[in-house]
Amino acid sequence: MKHGGDLTEALARHGGEPADWLDLSTGINPWPWTIPHPIPDSAWTRLPSRADEDGLLLAARKAYGVPDDAGIVAAAGTQTLIQWIPYLAGAGAVAIVTPTYGEHSAAWRTGGREIIAVNDLSALPERAVHAVIVNPNNPDGHAADGRALRDVAERLDRRGGWLVIDEAFADVDPGISAAGMSADLPILVLRSFGKFYGLAGIRLGFVIGRRDIVERIAAALGPWPVSGPALHVGAAALRDRSWADAMRVKLARQSGRLDHVLTAAGLHLVGGTMLFRLAFHPDALRLHAELARRHIWCRSFDWAREWLRFGLASDDGLNRLASAFRSIG
Numbered sequence: 001m002k003h004g005g006d007l008t009e010a011l012a013r014h015g016g017e018p019a020d021w022l023d024l025s026t027g028i029n030p031w032p033w034t035i036p037h038p039i040p041d042s043a044w045t046r047l048p049s050r051a052d053e054d055g056l057l058l059a060a061r062k063a064y065g066v067p068d069d070a071g072i073v074a075a076a077g078t079q080t081l082i083q084w085i086p087y088l089a090g091a092g093a094v095a096i097v098t099p100t101y102g103e104h105s106a107a108w109r110t111g112g113r114e115i116i117a118v119n120d121l122s123a124l125p126e127r128a129v130h131a132v133i134v135n136p137n138n139p140d141g142h143a144a145d146g147r148a149l150r151d152v153a154e155r156l157d158r159r160g161g162w163l164v165i166d167e168a169f170a171d172v173d174p175g176i177s178a179a180g181m182s183a184d185l186p187i188l189v190l191r192s193f194g195k196f197y198g199l200a201g202i203r204l205g206f207v208i209g210r211r212d213i214v215e216r217i218a219a220a221l222g223p224w225p226v227s228g229p230a231l232h233v234g235a236a237a238l239r240d241r242s243w244a245d246a247m248r249v250k251l252a253r254q255s256g257r258l259d260h261v262l263t264a265a266g267l268h269l270v271g272g273t274m275l276f277r278l279a280f281h282p283d284a285l286r287l288h289a290e291l292a293r294r295h296i297w298c299r300s301f302d303w304a305r306e307w308l309r310f311g312l313a314s315d316d317g318l319n320r321l322a323s324a325f326r327s328i329g
Contacts, residue, residue: 188209190206
C-alpha cells in the first residue's frame with residue numbers, strides 16, 4: 001500500500017461497497033471538527049481575499065505557537081509544500097531520517113537531489129546540506145529531542161541548508177513542535193490541518209519558518225494558494241481551542257482501547273501516535289489479508305513485512321476488529 005485512506009485497492013481485491021468497510025488504514029481523526037454553520041456563498045463565488053487569508057494565518061499562528069517574527073504561509077495541503085521545497089532549497093544532498101513517510105524521498109529524488117538515508121539526525125553526514133525529519137515520525141511515532149533539532153539546524157545553517165520538520169501528527173502533542181525555534185534558524189515546520197481536525201478533504205497545510213525562506217515559498221505558490229471554503233473552515237476550526245483540548249483527551253482514551261484490542265490478539269505494539277498505532281506480527285501480511293476478507297482495511301508496508309498500522313475507530317469499530325481477530329485465530 002502506497003498510502004492509507006483509499007479503499008480502491010481493497011474494493012478491487014475483496015469487493016463490497018465502501019460503507020461495508022471498516023477503514024483503519026489512515027491516521028486521520030475519525031471524529032472530525034463539525035462545521036457549525038453553512039459556508040458563506042461568497043467563499044464559493046469570489047476569489048479569496050487578503051483579509052480571508054490573513055484571518056486563517058492569524059488563527060494558525062495562535063494554534064501552532066508561531067513566534068511573531070517567524071513567517072507562515074498556507075497551501076492546499078502539506079503535500080504541495082513537500083513537492084515544492086526541493087526546488088526552492090539550495091544545491092546539495094539531503095539526509096532523510098528513515099523509515100518514514102515516503103513522499104519526502106520521492107519529492108527530493110524528483111528534484112534531482114542525492115538522498116542520504118539515516119536512522120538518526122545524530123548521524124548527519126558532512127556532505128548533507130539539507131535534512132528532513134517527520135516528528136512525531138510516521139509510522140513509528142518516535143519524537144525527536146528539541147535540543148537535537150536545534151543542534152542540527154545550526155549545523156545546516158553553517159552549510160547554507162534547511163532542516164525540514166514534518167509535524168503532520170504534532171497536534172496530538174503540541175509540546176514537541178519546533179515552531180518556536182523557526183524564526184532565526186533555517187527550520188521549515190510543516191503542519192497538516194486535515195489529520196487532527198479530521199477534514200483531510202479540505203486540503204490545507206502550513207509551512208512555518210524564517211521569514212526570508214517562507215517568503216520564497218509563498219512566491220512560488222503564487223496568489224490564491226488556498227480555496228475560499230478552506231480558508232473559512234480552517235480559520236474557524238483553528239480558533240476552537242476547547243474542541244482541540246477535548247479531542248486530545250478522547251484520542252488518548254480511544255488509542256488506549258485500540259492498544260488493548262491489538263495486544264489481546266497477539267500483536268506487539270511498536271509505536272505510533274494518538275491517531276494511529278504500529279504493531280508487529282510475524283505473519284502480518286496474512287493477517288492483513290484475513291482482515292481484508294472481513295472488510296477491515298489496515299495499513300501494510302512493502303518494506304516492513306511484519307508491521308501493520310491501525311487507525312482509530314469507534315467502540316463499535318473496535319468490537320468489530322476484536323471479533324475479526326478472534327475469528328482468524
